[in-house]
Amino acid sequence: MRKDKKQNKVGKVFGIIFSIILLATTMYLLFNIIKLNILPSQLLFLVTILFVLLDFIFILLLCFATKGIVSKLICIIISLVISLGSCVGGYYMSKTGGLLSNITNVAKHSKNTVSVVVKESSDLKKKADLAGHSIGTLANINTVGSKKVIKELNNSGIQMEQKEYGSLTEMLESFYSGEVDSIVISESSRSQITDIDAYKDFDNNTRVVYQTSYKVENTDKANAVSNITSTPFNVLISGSDTRGGFDENGRSDVIMVATVNPKTGTILLTSVPRDFYVTTACDAGDGCMEGQLDKITHTGIHGTNTTKRTVEKLLGIEINYTFKVGFDTVTELVDAVGGIDVNVAPGYAVDSFLMIPSFSVHEGVNHLNGEQALAYARERYAYSEGDRQRTKNQQQVLMGIVDKITSPAIVTNYASIMDSMANTFSTTMSNDEISDLIKYQLNKNPKWKMEQYMVNGTGDTLMCAELGDAAYVMVPDQGTVTTAKDKINAVLAGKSAEDVE
Structure with missing residues (x-):
């Protein structure tokens, strides 16, 4: 008799524990579904009712209805499967919400990276070596980046002879002919350079001795339609x-x-x-x-x-x-x-x-x-x-x-x-x-x-x-x-x- 009472008490404790787990995981799943806000109202209502009913039925079975060890064990296993499914589903909903947040959170600024480049054969190995040498920059393109590089070098006590060029190809020709020891390029223009047949090996025969970056305002804004589900x-x-x-x-x-x-x-x-x-x-x-x-x-x-x-x-x-x-x-x-x-x-x-x-x-x-x-x-x-x-x-x-x-x-x-x-x-x-x-x-x-x-x-x-x-x-x-x-x-x-x- 005492043994039966003890078993019932243990079974009730386990029933309460697994009921709490079932309820918590279901709430986690429903919270993430509602937060994601992708289900139509009718479907969201049906999903919510379904999980509430499932929880209600299994809480009743776990805590009150089942008396035998086998039936209690079966209920526990099924509730664990539902709990595990709710955890996985909630996690997936959370990952989806994180993705939507990431891709729609357009950064206020974009980054531009600027490099001081020398020939691979050059004796200039580090920033300090640039002092007293010449540097080529573009007069009309990437002017903000060029000014930032020159200013940072000057602040480090590195004075250079600056020569401006009207075009990228003119600057590259002067660089390879030895007219200047180094050049300033925007990393976004590197592919432009290697697309030119004469400079297709630019990445291999040059190297970066100094690099910096700066941010520019991202002015890309949506011209939103009134209703995206009905307006083209x-x-x-x-x-x-x-x-x-x-x-x-x-x-x-x-x-x-x-x-x-x-x-x-x-x-x-x-x-x-x-x-x-x-x-x-x-x-x-x-x-x-x-x-x-x-x-x-x-x-x-x-x-x-x-x-x-x-x-x-x-x-x-x-x-x-x-x-x-x-x-x-x-x-x-x-x-x-x-x-x-x-x-x-x-x-x-x-x-x-x-x-x-x-x-x-x-x-x-x-x-x-x-x-x-x-x-x-x-x-x-x-x-x-x-x-x-x-x-x-x-x-x-x-x-x-x-x-x-x-x-x-x-x-x-x-x-x-x-x-x-x-x-x-x-x-x-x-x-x-x-x-x-x-x-x-x-x-x-x-x-x-x-x-x-x-x-x-x-x-x-x-x-x-x-x-x-x-x-x-x-x-x-x-x-x-x-x-x-x-x-x-x-x-x-x-x-x-x-x-x-």
């Missing part, structure tokens, strides 16, 4: 090639406008090749060549807002939001989702890629890891269409990532995927707007129709304002620019882009 809008997708971190300005190597009409369920993706020769519409100073002709990729050096304004001017449209993608960090995301699949069309097999000479793709479906996906998205020399095909490859990589992220397999590696995405994207779309879109998708389940278009042009070698020298560009075919504008306006008006000839 344009999003600029800008893929940056930054090397010094996601918060650093860099060339816009991927430029796409996503036109979204929630009412018709249509998304039009309009791509602009990086070498497109356009009139720059500047957002800020520091050497941005307002009204000058240049490759559109160079606009990213002066911030996403300069790229946005230039695209708006080119296509004659209004862009509501920007979506910045750090393309180098996409490698982490592709690896986190377990790689992506791309379908290589007949005639487009490649035996070797510039970034990975041993990497190749065959006709048909190819599975790519992160490093391979980046090489595939950046390759242009292996194709006769050059930048045109690279733009198509970039679309494939982005769509491959979307396919993986929206597949059930995401659950197995959810946490690492969230961590990767947090360092890969940023947007001027608000947290509430993204939540509204997710709720709209869950509630209405629209069948999105994807449409694509790319403006085109003719290759030429023309003066580029940022370089101060001639370089390969794509001169716009104005007919394709007009067609792009018409297709965008058609989708905004509730029609299909395919109706535009």
